[in-house]
Amino acid sequence: MQKTGYLLKLMNTTMTSRDVVEGYDQRYWRFLIDEQRASGTEFVMGKREGSYFWNLEGDRRVLDCGNSGGVHSLGHRNPEIIQALLDALGYLDAGLWIMPTAEHLELRDALAACAPTRSICRSVATLSSTNSIDLALMFAFRMTGRQKALAYRHGYHGHGGFAALVTGSAIEGIFGHYPVPKEHSAFFEEYGSLDSIASLIDEGCAAVILEPMNYETFCPAPPNFLSDVADLCRKRGVLLIIDETRTGLSRSGRMWMSSHYDFEPDMLILGKGLGGGIYPASAVLTTQVIFDNCMNSKKWGYMSSMAISPIGAKVACKVLEIAQRSHILKNVAQLECSLRDCFADLCATYPDVYFPATVLGGIATLGLKQPGSASIIKRELFARNVLCHSASAIPPYVVKFYPCLTADTAIVGEIADALRDFALSQRRGLSRSD
16 A cells, blocks of 8 residues: 555556546546456556556556557657657747747658658658648649548558548448548558559549558568559559558568568658657658648648647657667567567467467567457456557457567567467367367
């Protein structure tokens, strides 16, 4: 009790976890509490550090392998990023959007220097990936004179503006909930199939937007898929937008997952981890031609009073610098190797429960032999103090992991212990049903 009181005081709150849950339930976002209860992940965060977070009372620690899709890729409360923020707060504020700043120019130069292709040399900063995708689609509409975007049915790109209109996921999207205008979007059903895309590109299509992996299964794009899509888009006068919100910043073992393939997108979206889990930051990266046409050929091509701000620009620059360090990339490679070996051993030991899936950098999945496992494994792993990203809602059914890229490989042992215990519980359940 003494420890709990100390931690709550340290966090400048007198609320307990129960207080917060009841408060959400009564006067805030009831859905979130219902969702947590249904999935068995009811939890109120308190302390967080590196690869771990604790409950508000400080008596339970959880390994974070969900990462909000990459928000905390460089670890919770990364001290270098916090220091960059504190340094910026020593002399900066949000500035005046009508005044140029050295910090914004520094960020744009840093983005151009690390872009996956030399043609992607200009950028626009925003507050979130949703804002960036909304803006990228407006750019596509202007460049083509068309007003429709094509996206993957089971993808996710955001919940606001045009980003919401290209999120087709029945689970995570808003179609059917809000009466949104559906004429601005269409969806292809099979990720990795060029024919699935080609059949839907018509004279009204301005852009194809997709991630370099299948969002539902985390399976990387097939070898020639993205280059074939890029060629098809250019032939049809359509722009290609690659959303690296979840896959950028060294998540795949390279700075950009796009770099595993030989193609050039027209625009690239960066977000989530760009703020280091400390400050909201996102960006649209694009070509000189698109930038000049959309931003410099008319007054106020895009403006936002708080888009990143000079403070956020300093934070984002530090994130870009850290993400490109050789020791970070080496650590991601070590995590990939350890996860691959771990999952191979689990598949060999429990072939009735698991099958091999995908491990690429810090993107890791393990196949689930029993489809019913997909609906319970997140709850079961969380009960064993491991938060996974999610389980796929479509076949092949996999459990997905997004560990912090700064994590020690020792975390793989914790993941293995939780998965091994789950497999044994599954076997016990199957034997009882027999």
